Amino acid sequence: MPPRRDARHIALLTNPAAGKGRGRAARDVVLPRLEAAGHAVRSLEGRDADHALELAREAVADGVDALAVVGGDGMVNLALQAVATSRVALGLVPAGTGNDVGRHLGLDRRDPLAAADRMIASLATGRRERIDLARVGERYYATVMAAGFDAVVNERANAMRWPRGQMRYNLATLAELRTFTPLDYVLELDGETRRLAAMLVAVGNGPSFGGGLRIAEGARLDDGLLDVVVIKPVSKVELVRTYPKLFRGTHVTHPQYERHRVRRVTVTGPDVVGYADGERFGPLPLTVECVPGAVELL
Structure with a gap:
């Protein structure tokens, strides 16, 4: 027909x-x-x-x-x-x-x-629904860029040939927990510079990544802003204890949680590769800017 x-x-x-x-x-x-x-x-x-x-x-x-x-x-x-x-x-x-x-x-x-x-x-x-995108150079992403412990785990998991699936990430997480220490970051938040130590820095266009981890809880895909989330230094035990809260977004009450809402951010840190939408975007420093209404969704 x-x-x-x-x-x-x-x-x-x-x-x-x-x-x-x-x-x-x-x-x-x-x-x-x-x-x-x-x-x-x-x-x-x-x-x-x-x-x-x-x-x-x-x-x-x-x-x-x-x-x-x-x-x-x-x-x-x-x-x-x-x-x-x-x-x-x-x-x-x-x-x-x-x-x-x-x-x-x-x-x-x-x-x-x-x-x-x-x-x-x-x-x-x-x-239709028009949403913002985050742009890094000439590349775009829709959800979250991870640039800390979670990105280090992703990098290790991608280098592993066995096992497949979620178990590979579980093993990579355990391996990194043994040696991971807080990282020293420099953040340029709409032109304002901050130097801090953190377990991770995440730049959210949307609220979640990694299958429902709501690291940027409260982020909206249509507000013209990025949500920069910082988890400041915690013990390894506390990091493991806090992890389940990410699925509910209740980690936002943790005293080591920090959030900034900006249009543009540059994240600089040592030996960290940024991942966004689960894809490797490259080593820091990376500059992320919000592109309002960049794509129309059916």
């Missing part, structure tokens, strides 16, 4: 490996749903991340109405590099491990058809 006159052109970009194959399975139910609604769908699947980004940018350059991704936060981050500040809307079918962007949108990775129906309704009514 040919597309309807009011059909939209959608590029559907899938990470087939997301969620141990959940991505491909979700794509296989979402694609016919979108086509049944009368839309013209271009299904894309990159050989690797670089190829997937190339396909996404080609689709945006071709003038598709929407780029929809099937995957986790890493896939969303990849798509942001193609759609940020463009007129192409971003759709999401969460199928990864973290899914912090999907969580913000109220999407359940166990129900890909509900995500498809949300996109269909948005395309039909024109109702």
